[in-house]
Amino acid sequence: MDQASAANPFFEAWDTPFGAPPFDRIAAEHFRPAFARGFADHEAEIAAIAADPSPPDFENTITALERSGTVLDKVGGVFWNLTGAHTNEELQAIEREISPKAAKHFAAIGMNAALFARVDDLFARIDSLGLDPERRRVLELTHKRFVRAGARLGEAEKARLAAIVERLAQLGTRFSQNVLADEANTVIPLKAPEDLAGLPEWLVAAAREAATERGLEGHVITTSRSLIEPFLQFSTVRPLREKAYAAWIGRGESGGATDNRAIVAEMLALRAERARLLGFRTFADYKLEPTMAKTPEAVRGLLDRIWPMARARAAEERELLQQRIREEGDAFVLGPHDWRHYSAKVRAALHALDEAEIKPYLQLDRIIEASFDTATRLFGVTFRERRDVPTYHPDVRVWEMLDRDGRHLALFLGDYFARPSKRSGAWMSAFRSQHKLDGDVRPIVVNVLNFARAPEGRPTLLSFDDARTIFHEFGHALHGMLSDVTFGSISGTSVARDFVEFPSQVYEHWLMTPDVLSRFAVHAETGEPMPAALIEKVQAARNFNQGFATVEYAASAIVDMEFHALESAGDIDPAAFERDVLAGLGMPAEIAMRHRTPHFTHVFSGDGYSAGYYSYLWSEVLDADGFSAFEETGDVFDPALASRLREHVYAAGGRQDPAEAYRAFRGRDPDVDALLRKRGFLSA
Numbered sequence: 001m002d003q004a005s006a007a008n009p010f011f012e013a014w015d016t017p018f019g020a021p022p023f024d025r026i027a028a029e030h031f032r033p034a035f036a037r038g039f040a041d042h043e044a045e046i047a048a049i050a051a052d053p054s055p056p057d058f059e060n061t062i063t064a065l066e067r068s069g070t071v072l073d074k075v076g077g078v079f080w081n082l083t084g085a086h087t088n089e090e091l092q093a094i095e096r097e098i099s100p101k102a103a104k105h106f107a108a109i110g111m112n113a114a115l116f117a118r119v120d121d122l123f124a125r126i127d128s129l130g131l132d133p134e135r136r137r138v139l140e141l142t143h144k145r146f147v148r149a150g151a152r153l154g155e156a157e158k159a160r161l162a163a164i165v166e167r168l169a170q171l172g173t174r175f176s177q178n179v180l181a182d183e184a185n186t187v188i189p190l191k192a193p194e195d196l197a198g199l200p201e202w203l204v205a206a207a208r209e210a211a212t213e214r215g216l217e218g219h220v221i222t223t224s225r226s227l228i229e230p231f232l233q234f235s236t237v238r239p240l241r242e243k244a245y246a247a248w249i250g251r252g253e254s255g256g257a258t259d260n261r262a263i264v265a266e267m268l269a270l271r272a273e274r275a276r277l278l279g280f281r282t283f284a285d286y287k288l289e290p291t292m293a294k295t296p297e298a299v300r301g302l303l304d305r306i307w308p309m310a311r312a313r314a315a316e317e318r319e320l321l322q323q324r325i326r327e328e329g330d331a332f333v334l335g336p337h338d339w340r341h342y343s344a345k346v347r348a349a350l351h352a353l354d355e356a357e358i359k360p361y362l363q364l365d366r367i368i369e370a371s372f373d374t375a376t377r378l379f380g381v382t383f384r385e386r387r388d389v390p391t392y393h394p395d396v397r398v399w400e401m402l403d404r405d406g407r408h409l410a411l412f413l414g415d416y417f418a419r420p421s422k423r424s425g426a427w428m429s430a431f432r433s434q435h436k437l438d439g440d441v442r443p444i445v446v447n448v449l450n451f452a453r454a455p456e457g458r459p460t461l462l463s464f465d466d467a468r469t470i471f472h473e474f475g476h477a478l479h480g481m482l483s484d485v486t487f488g489s490i491s492g493t494s495v496a497r498d499f500v501e502f503p504s505q506v507y508e509h510w511l512m513t514p515d516v517l518s519r520f521a522v523h524a525e526t527g528e529p530m531p532a533a534l535i536e537k538v539q540a541a542r543n544f545n546q547g548f549a550t551v552e553y554a555a556s557a558i559v560d561m562e563f564h565a566l567e568s569a570g571d572i573d574p575a576a577f578e579r580d581v582l583a584g585l586g587m588p589a590e591i592a593m594r595h596r597t598p599h600f601t602h603v604f605s606g607d608g609y610s611a612g613y614y615s616y617l618w619s620e621v622l623d624a625d626g627f628s629a630f631e632e633t634g635d636v637f638d639p640a641l642a643s644r645l646r647e648h649v650y651a652a653g654g655r656q657d658p659a660e661a662y663r664a665f666r667g668r669d670p671d672v673d674a675l676l677r678k679r680g681f682l683s684a
């Protein structure tokens with residue numbers, strides 16, 4: 001072993017507690033050599049499987065594939081998490097280099113003819129192999145993955161496909177780095193005391209904190225959702241709201257070096273070509289094939305059903321807001337930068353409810369506790385904080401999750417505060433996934449969020465949206481941590497994309513139960529629990545502004561689907577296309593897409609949610625219908641139902657077809673009306 005590898009933590013077994021990554025010893029210089037060895041080892045392993053002289057069987061082909069690539073998994077698990085949660089210029093340079101290499105590496109495996117011949121041979125004999133259901137499913141999915149990666153193509157087509165995949169990876173990395181740069185560099189300074197007009201004290205403090213973090217004087221608003229949305233809500237300075245809003249929705253479209261429009265155009269053209277090479281009419285057809293929805297038509301069916309209801313509701317809401325403006329003696333027409341401000345006022349008037357009254361009850365630490373406690377009551381798991389596990393940033397907290405019988409189940413890392421080195425948004429990810437091919441390997445899971453931190457010594461206060469986000473991401477985390485399968489490729493959140501939001505979204509429902517709120521929504525100063533009357537008001541106001549929320553979401557989902565339903569995107573102008581689709585929908589002028597195209601990272605930072613942003617709504621049909629099962633029993637913690645939810649959903653990974661998994665939990669298929677009732681579009 002040479003000097004460099006001797007010192008590289010990725011080449012050692014980790015003797016940290018639970019084998020967690022030794023972040024205190026990992027430095028940027030370790031990644032290039034670790035990736036180099038990871039790729040080389042994996043290539044050698046794949047070559048050995050493909051060249052195995054014995055005839056293919058499940059163990060020497062599928063199990064061997066599942067076991068391959070351990071060094072690559074180890075380094076990738078750390079690297080891809082850091083580039084999202086705590087990056088720097090050095091890591092970004094490595095990312096630009098490694099992401100196309102990784103794409104090329106996996107594309108080559110997917111197109112390895114000798115390897116595919118073995119998988120194909122097994123697949124042809126699947127009924128005679130005597131496989132248990134999980135092994136059968138893993139073989140089916142592996143076979144499909146090869147076919148979808150181009151294993152059946154001729155040599156010239158394979159070369160073209162590989163070039164496309166590699167180029168797409170490069171473009172996706174540039175897309176997200178551009179958004180991150182715009183977000184880090186965009187600040188709206190609040191210079192004069194009157195610029196703070198209307199802002200509650202906690203928001204002033206957060207704006208000061210955001211300035212301090214950037215080495216600036218005074219107060220700034222950034223485009224982080226947890227700052228910009230409350231600013232738009234509370235600020236009474238209309239020109240500043242307009243300026244902040246324009247900066248927020250203009251991310252990725254500045255016209256300078258970080259402009260993403262040309263990148264989007266190239267990505268769309270390449271995706272369409274990739275789908276055609278693989279025998280699909282459009283990229284949407286290709287991406288939807290392995291999902292629960294299966295076809296663009298099924299997705300459009302759901303979106304078309306909800307869009308007119310959402311738009312009609314939004315028009316009613318708009319009228320109320322305009323009326324409020326008139327009542328205040330103003331004559332201007334409601335603009336997109338006004339919606340949040342006036343809707344908060346109208347909500348307060350209609351439901352006698354205002355954010356300032358609620359916020360002191362939603363303390364970050366107590367809501368984290370609530371998310372843990374809900375898991376304890378549903379699944380019997382318990383948590384204890386660990387201070388002996390290395391982390392990648394001092395803000396990161398670590399807990400161990402234990403099963404009912406005290407058995408270790410998982411490590412959970414919580415990384416809650418915004419900082420310039422973190423991309424925006426909230427997500428769950430894993431440093432290590434669960435499987436049983438190498439002993440009982442338990443997962444290490446992280447939730448990354450972007451809350452504006454309270455000043456030193458004060459509790460960080462959340463909005464209801466923020467609190468829901470904690471429950472949402474923790475639902476994903478539980479999906480990873482409760483996983484109980486044999487094969488890593490189907491473990492945890494490795495399920496169909498439009499099913500993966502079900503465990504996270506259904507979990508949000510428990511936050512809003514009076515039972516959880518009365519125990520964990522505790523006033524930061526008085527220590528009093530949220531009064532029952534306030535909880536009732538919160539419940540009553542739940543469907544307020546659902547027209548707006550549904551329109552901004554559905555518009556993003558529809559634009560995403562239409563971009564990818566193009567048979568060819570040769571010389572597309574993404575901005576004009578976005579405009580045309582929205583015009584065709586009759587998009588209300590006062591509402592923007594939740595994510596506009598030039599910063600739509602779900603869809604363009606990688607393949608992840610391309611032709612897939614609809615998935616949240618698809619999963620919402622499941623979560624609305626699934627939670628109503630609990631309500632029907634009269635006990636939102638009903639033990640029998642919770643046990644089926646754990647077994648068939650949270651622990652099951654991709655062991656089953658998602659529609660079957662849902663039926664096993666619910667006893668029947670989901671009913672779309674549950675979603676329409678949840679959003680208040682149908683009466684209960």
Ligand SMILES: [Zn+2]
Pocket residue numbers: 472476501504
């Ligand atoms: Zn999610």
